[in-house]
Amino acid sequence: MSAGESxxxxxxxxxxxxxxxxxxLAGKALSExxxxxxxxxxxxxxxxxxxxxxxLNGNEGMQxxxxxxxxxxxxxxxxxxxxxxx
Numbered sequence: 001m002s003a004g005e006s007x008x009x010x011x012x013x014x015x016x017x018x019x020x021x022x023x024x025l026a027g028k029a030l031s032e033x034x035x036x037x038x039x040x041x042x043x044x045x046x047x048x049x050x051x052x053x054x055x056l057n058g059n060e061g062m063q064x065x066x067x068x069x070x071x072x073x074x075x076x077x078x079x080x081x082x083x084x085x086x
Contacts, residue, residue, distance in 0.1 A: 004076030011065065012037075012077065020081040032061040038085045041078055048078070 012020070015027035020037035027034040035054075040046045055074045058064030065074075 002076065002080055003073070004078070004080030007069070007073055008077045008080050011068070019085055030061060034062070037078070037081050041082060048075075051078070 008016075008020075013024055015022075015024045015030070015034040016037055017023040017027070017034075021039070022034040022036040024034065037051075040051050041048070052071055052074045053059075054062055055077075056064065056066035056069065056071070
């Protein structure tokens with residue numbers, strides 16, 4: 001298991017779902033649906049640095065993970081999401 005996979009499954013899958021599409025079980029209980037990470041990573045309109053900033057600092061219902069994760073951890077998560085959707 002890669003570092004990105006382990007971190008994703010521990011911290012993210014409950015809200016963002018198995019493939020990062022924003023369809024996790026816990027996410028369904030939130031007032032704002034979690035984002036589709038895979039879609040964001042492949043969008044011309046969302047640069048990777050903005051997605052990293054959202055993970056580390058939080059945004060619109062997304063809790064901040066900056067006290068737990070570093071930028072390299074977030075990049076590992078993104079690489080894992082790309083891999084499982086590829």
